Amino acid sequence: xxxxxxxFYAILLLVSLLLPLPAWADxxxxxxxxxxxxxxxxxxxxxxxGVKGRYEQLEPLIKKTFHLNLMAGLSAGQYWxxxxxxxxxxxxxxxxxxxxxxxxTLFNGYSGEQFTIVGERPGPQGITFVDTSLKVPGRDKNVxxxxxxxxxxxxxxxxxxxVDGGISELKVRMSEYRQTLNKGGMEALIDLLNNKAKxxxx
Numbered sequence: 305x306x307x308x309x310x311x312f313y314a315i316l317l318l319v320s321l322l323l324p325l326p327a328w329a330d331x332x333x334x335x336x337x338x339x340x341x342x343x344x345x346x347x348x349x350x351x352x353x354g355v356k357g358r359y360e361q362l363e364p365l366i367k368k369t370f371h372l373n374l375m376a377g378l379s380a381g382q383y384w385x386x387x388x389x390x391x392x393x394x395x396x397x398x399x400x401x402x403x404x405x406x407x408x409t410l411f412n413g414y415s416g417e418q419f420t421i422v423g424e425r426p427g428p429q430g431i432t433f434v435d436t437s438l439k440v441p442g443r444d445k446n447v448x449x450x451x452x453x454x455x456x457x458x459x460x461x462x463x464x465x466x467v468d469g470g471i472s473e474l475k476v477r478m479s480e481y482r483q484t485l486n487k488g489g490m491e492a493l494i495d496l497l498n499n500k501a502k503x504x505x506x
Contacts, residue, residue: 422436
C-alpha cells in the first residue's frame, strides 16, 4: 500500500466488511480487533472493489466503530452548540463521508500488513486506550497506533486515534477546520467536507 505511514497521519480516524460488526464486543480491545479485521478484509479486495466499492464496504464499519456524532461535534468546537439540529445532522453526515472516502482512498491494496493488539490501559473519565502495532512489509519499524475507546450505553465506540505517540487525529482535525469555521461557520465546514469526499471518490 503506497505511502501508508505518511497518509495514516492525515486520516481520521480517524477512526463491518460485508457483514455488520457484532454488538457483543466485551472489551475495547475486541472492538478494535474487529475494526482492524475489517480494514484488512477491505485491503485484500481493494483492487477488485475500486475506490467506490471500498467506500461502500467501509461506511458501515466506520459507523459501527466510531462515535461520529461526538467527533464531528468536537471538531466544530463552539460552532456545534450554536448550530440547529439540521446543521448538526448534515455536519455528521459530511464528516462521515469525508472520513470514509479518505480511508477508501488510502487503503488501496494489500501487501501482507498485519495488526496486533498490544494491550489496554485505563485513561481518565472512563476512557480506555487500546495500543496496537501495525507491521508493514518492507519497513524495519512497526507503526504504533493507539485507539481511544469509551463505552456509550453499553457499547464500545472509538473517539480518537493516535499514531506513533504523536498528536491525536481529532486535535489535528480541530486545528484544520478552525480557519474554515471562523470564516464561514458550520455551512462552510459542511461544504468543505462534502467537497473533499467528492474529490476523493472521482
